[in-house]
Amino acid sequence: MLAELGLAMLWLAAALAGLQLVAGSLALTKNGEGMAGIVRPVAVVQGVLAAAAFLALIWLFVQTDTSVKLVAENSHSAKPLIYKIAGTWGNHEGSMLLWVTVMGLAGGFVAAVERRLPERTMLATLAGQAFVSLGFYAFLLFASNPFQRLNPAPMEGNGLNPLLQDPGLAFHPPTLYLGYVGLSIAFSFAIGALVTREVGPAFARAMRPWVLGAWIFLTLGITAGSYWAYYMLGWGGWWFWDPVENASLMPWLAATALLHSASVLAARNALRAWTVMLGVVAFSMSMIGTFLVRSGILTSVHAFAVDPKRGGFILALLAINIGAALVLFALRAGTVTEGERFEVTSREASLVFNNIMLTSILGIVLLGTLYPLVTEAMGVKVSVGPPYFTPMSAVFAVPMLVVLAIGPLLRWRHDRFKRVSMVLAAPLAVTVIAAIAFAISGVTSIMSLIALSLAPGLAVASLLPLRGRNLRRAPLSLWGMVIAHLGLAVSLFGMGADAAFTTERLIAARVGESVDVGPWKVRLGAIQPVAGPNWTALEADLVASYDGAAPDHLTPQSRTFWAPPQTTSVSALHTRWNGQLYTVLGEETHDASSKAMPTGRWQLRLWWKPFVPMIWLGGVLVALGGLLALLSRVRQDLKRRTVRARGDVRRGDREEREAA
Amino acid sequence: MTQDTPRAFRPPSWTLWLPLALFVLFVGGVAISLMLPKSTDINSQMIGKPLPAFSLRAAADGRPGLSTSDFAQGKPRLLNIFASWCIPCGVESPVLAELQRQGAPIDGIAIRDHTADLNAFLAKNGNPYQRIGADDVSAVQLAIGSSGVPETFVIDGKGIIRYQHIGEIRPEEVPLMLAKLKEAES
Numbered sequence: 074m075l076a077e078l079g080l081a082m083l084w085l086a087a088a089l090a091g092l093q094l095v096a097g098s099l100a101l102t103k104n105g106e107g108m109a110g111i112v113r114p115v116a117v118v119q120g121v122l123a124a125a126a127f128l129a130l131i132w133l134f135v136q137t138d139t140s141v142k143l144v145a146e147n148s149h150s151a152k153p154l155i156y157k158i159a160g161t162w163g164n165h166e167g168s169m170l171l172w173v174t175v176m177g178l179a180g181g182f183v184a185a186v187e188r189r190l191p192e193r194t195m196l197a198t199l200a201g202q203a204f205v206s207l208g209f210y211a212f213l214l215f216a217s218n219p220f221q222r223l224n225p226a227p228m229e230g231n232g233l234n235p236l237l238q239d240p241g242l243a244f245h246p247p248t249l250y251l252g253y254v255g256l257s258i259a260f261s262f263a264i265g266a267l268v269t270r271e272v273g274p275a276f277a278r279a280m281r282p283w284v285l286g287a288w289i290f291l292t293l294g295i296t297a298g299s300y301w302a303y304y305m306l307g308w309g310g311w312w313f314w315d316p317v318e319n320a321s322l323m324p325w326l327a328a329t330a331l332l333h334s335a336s337v338l339a340a341r342n343a344l345r346a347w348t349v350m351l352g353v354v355a356f357s358m359s360m361i362g363t364f365l366v367r368s369g370i371l372t373s374v375h376a377f378a379v380d381p382k383r384g385g386f387i388l389a390l391l392a393i394n395i396g397a398a399l400v401l402f403a404l405r406a407g408t409v410t411e412g413e414r415f416e417v418t419s420r421e422a423s424l425v426f427n428n429i430m431l432t433s434i435l436g437i438v439l440l441g442t443l444y445p446l447v448t449e450a451m452g453v454k455v456s457v458g459p460p461y462f463t464p465m466s467a468v469f470a471v472p473m474l475v476v477l478a479i480g481p482l483l484r485w486r487h488d489r490f491k492r493v494s495m496v497l498a499a500p501l502a503v504t505v506i507a508a509i510a511f512a513i514s515g516v517t518s519i520m521s522l523i524a525l526s527l528a529p530g531l532a533v534a535s536l537l538p539l540r541g542r543n544l545r546r547a548p549l550s551l552w553g554m555v556i557a558h559l560g561l562a563v564s565l566f567g568m569g570a571d572a573a574f575t576t577e578r579l580i581a582a583r584v585g586e587s588v589d590v591g592p593w594k595v596r597l598g599a600i601q602p603v604a605g606p607n608w609t610a611l612e613a614d615l616v617a618s619y620d621g622a623a624p625d626h627l628t629p630q631s632r633t634f635w636a637p638p639q640t641t642s643v644s645a646l647h648t649r650w651n652g653q654l655y656t657v658l659g660e661e662t663h664d665a666s667s668k669a670m671p672t673g674r675w676q677l678r679l680w681w682k683p684f685v686p687m688i689w690l691g692g693v694l695v696a697l698g699g700l701l702a703l704l705s706r707v708r709q710d711l712k713r714r715t716v717r718a719r720g721d722v723r724r725g726d727r728e729e730r731e732a733a
Numbered sequence: 734m735t736q737d738t739p740r741a742f743r744p745p746s747w748t749l750w751l752p753l754a755l756f757v758l759f760v761g762g763v764a765i766s767l768m769l770p771k772s773t774d775i776n777s778q779m780i781g782k783p784l785p786a787f788s789l790r791a792a793a794d795g796r797p798g799l800s801t802s803d804f805a806q807g808k809p810r811l812l813n814i815f816a817s818w819c820i821p822c823g824v825e826s827p828v829l830a831e832l833q834r835q836g837a838p839i840d841g842i843a844i845r846d847h848t849a850d851l852n853a854f855l856a857k858n859g860n861p862y863q864r865i866g867a868d869d870v871s872a873v874q875l876a877i878g879s880s881g882v883p884e885t886f887v888i889d890g891k892g893i894i895r896y897q898h899i900g901e902i903r904p905e906e907v908p909l910m911l912a913k914l915k916e917a918e919s
Contacts, residue, residue, distance in 0.1 A: 350752065361759075370767055384767050392760050399753035406749045443759075446766050 079129030080220040082467035083170075086122035086177060087210035089115050090203045092583045093180075097200025101190060101193060101268070109196060111185040116199050118303040119206075119358035120181025125303035127161075127174040136401065140226035143167060143219050148230040151607045155682055159243030165367065165383070168246060169652065172363075173209045175254035179283075180206065183258055188277040188714070190262075191271055198265030204397075205257055205356075208390040216386045235380075241301040242535065247295060249452050252291025253324045253359035258283040259331060260398065264353030267401045271346045274407040277338035282337060282706045288328045289699040295321050296692030307642045307657045309680045311688055314462040318363025327355035333424045342486055343421055344413035346402075347428065353402060357395045358435070364391055370446060416487040418536060423480030430473035437465045447455045474527055474565070477558060496537055501547035504530030506724055516573045524569025532562035556558030557698025564691025570652075581662045581674035592620045593654055594626075600675060608634045610643070613658040629658040650684035758760040777807045779878040787873045789866025792843040793851040799840055799866030805892030809917035811910070812839050813862070817854035819882040825901040826858035832907055835863040837914055841865040843883055844874055854862055866914050885910070889917035 093115045093287040099105030100112060129144075135159050139145040147167075148160045187195065213219070213529045264282040266272045288650030298321065303311040310340055312318065331351040338348045364370075368384025415421035441457045447453050482493045508526035517521050535558035539547055576591040587596040598614035610632035618624040627645040634641070647654040763826035785835040788800035802904055813829060815822040833839055851865070867883060868874055877886065877894065887910070895917040902910055 372765055388760065388764060388767065395756055399756055403749040403753055407746050446763065503911060
């Protein structure tokens with residue numbers, strides 16, 4: 074019954090999205106102004122219904138209702154509750170439902186609270202949002218119905234991919250989705266502004282908090298995803314340039330550029346067409362990423378729910394949505410291009426530079442992700458990995474980081490470089506000293522050396538905008554920028570340190586044996602079996618002592634799930650202030666002469682990774698900076714709204730007096 | 734530091750269509766590759782290259798050892814990588830026997846095996862091999878780009894690797910293997 078109810082709510086939500094599109098478009102015409110009043114309420118109800126359908130699916134998973142095909146295929150009654158819930162979105166249909174839910178809720182939220190935009194632009198925006206949503210509703214209802222029944226119902230479900238049975242991963246996809254589906258708002262705002270030709274500071278100020286919100290989630294999602302891959306996959310790396318990772322990085326790059334160009338538009342009324350363009354591109358990248366991952370067109374370690382037919386459907390959606398937006402852009406952008414002017418040494422110019430670098434990196438990543446497709450069409454299989462992506466993106470990232478140090482110190486419109494060059498002496502000195510120190514201490518890789526020396530300089534430079542200010546009085550948005558930029562420096566240092574200082578040991582050890590890795594001495598204390606709710610495992614007791622200090626115990630496991638049967642290794646990490654010890658238990662080795670004879674030696678993989686947690690700490694700081702900026706915007710808006718409300722009352726009083 | 738007021742950058746209007754053009758190119762490209770049949774084969778880097786040089790002692794009683802010079806004698810041959818401790822290899826044995834019956838010359842490389850074990854394995858499952866070399870440390874296996882057992886290579890009359898079959902050959906794949914052998918004759 075609940076499944077049918079869920080499906081009915083989904084159909085109703087889709088119908089309302091249709092109504093929202095029609096009413097919103099008619100309201101823009103001369104004769105349809107009467108329709109304007111219903112658009113906002115319809116958008117809100119549509120979002121609520123989509124969310125209700127999603128809740129229904131969660132409830133079906135919680136109950137392990139195996140008469141629903143999706144539940145039978147992806148869940149199991151023996152699973153812990155949290156993974157039953159996470160199972161809802163750990164599959165194609167469920168994650169598409171999550172997608173439309175986020176789109177619907179975001180649209181409803183905008184409809185409920187956004188009052189800054191001219192009403193006509195708002196109507197066009199909501200119609201645009203409904204237009205995009207409709208395609209995804211159609212996709213769900215016609216090609217991937219999550220509520221489909223199974224008859225007869227099986228006794229037990231199939232389970233969830235064990236790799237997905239991890240608290241980090243349970244919440245990673247929703248976070249990421251809030252990010253890149255949240256960018257649909259930026260897309261719709263861009264469409265709305267193009268339709269009504271209202272691209273100006275008001276548009277940028279209205280759009281900015283929504284982009285910020287999506288961008289914060291995206292930042293957190295990518296950071297969490299990177300950490301998850303690092304500790305869960307047992308390979309000790311933190312970024313692999315896998316197509317799925319790239320699919321989340323590309324919208325983030327576009328959204329980061331959009332945030333900065335929206336600031337220019339809001340403050341200085343420049344970069345109009347460019348900002349609108351980025352609004353279109355950011356969400357397009359979300360959709361293209363989803364398509365690449367879901368269509369099976371690219372091979373990836375974690376491409377799931379691969380199906381070329383569905384790929385065709387998403388491609389058609391892409392073509393319609395993005396194609397329409399780009400046609401609109403080409404037709405209308407010419408009328409909005411001209412904005413305020415600025416000089417080469419100015420805040421605007423540095424932000425333009427940042428935008429060019431970010432979009433260049435975006436281009437590099439997109440090209441590298443698509444390149445295997447091109448060569449495969451010509452009959453050659455290649456995989457493009459870190460040797461391409463890392464140096465190519467560094468070519469643009471390094472100059473961007475340098476300008477990032479200078480830009481926030483420059484004044485709007487026009488400044489003299491001489492004024493800031495004195496201030497920049499401090500970060501420059503720090504960079505040079507760090508470079509010399511690390512070079513002497515034996516860092517030979519140029520990339521690591523650049524990262525390790527640029528990071529401290531950047532950290533100092535990102536604090537400089539606070540110089541000479543009363544720290545308590547400094548605006549929240551300034552703090553936001555400082556902390557976000559500082560976070561980037563922290564991450565950069567972690568990346569450089571990981572590449573330069575990691576020590577690795579791969580050994581086959583007997584119980585009782587010890588091995589040195591970096592400053593650590595690690596002894597294999599014991600191997601013992603342990604059992605969990607739906608798995609059994611062999612667990613190693615590793616006694617690790619840092620530089621002769623009191624030992625800590627680490628317990629990496631080689632874990633076997635029984636539904637579905639699969640073995641994964643669960644790494645164990647020990648974090649100190651100056652780095653992480655990372656341990657993985659492999660299999661027992663077998664005698665070379667007779668395969669059946671175990672040797673009593675266990676494969677152990679140990680890494681000492683100095684300062685590596687800074688990578689994710691930096692990511693969290695970047696997101697925190699975004700949050701502070703968002704809070705500052707929201708607070709300003711609320712203040713303005715109260716002031717305006719008071720003004721209205723006073724004006725009302727005056728009118729009454731005059732009437733009397 | 735220019736003193737004159739710079740002009741705001743205004744791109745020529747045709748550039749506004751550029752994003753659309755790029756996007757159309759992207760959609761067209763992926764639409765084509767979406768329609769192409771998806772191949773799941775892992776193509777060895779070694780295909781089209783000559784066999785690496787090796788010389789292996791005899792692995793089992795009654796069959797000579799194997800070296801590179803045994804290939805490149807004008808006729809294509811199958812090279813089967815197997816081991817007595819490998820369960821799918823036992824399953825594969827009757828299929829190899831069938832291939833042999835249909836005229837395919839087969840040589841074997843036994844990976845990390847013992848003569849006694851191998852003799853027992855061949856006695857139980859039959860012996861379709863003309864020669865069997867012993868690869869005690871997987872050196873030859875790695876050199877020809879094989880990562881597991883069983884695997885079967887088609888080597889043409891000049892000693893060039895023409896085809897790699899990963900996993901056991903299933904009964905329905907006998908015609909495929911014979912066709913690959915035939916293909917290697919040309």
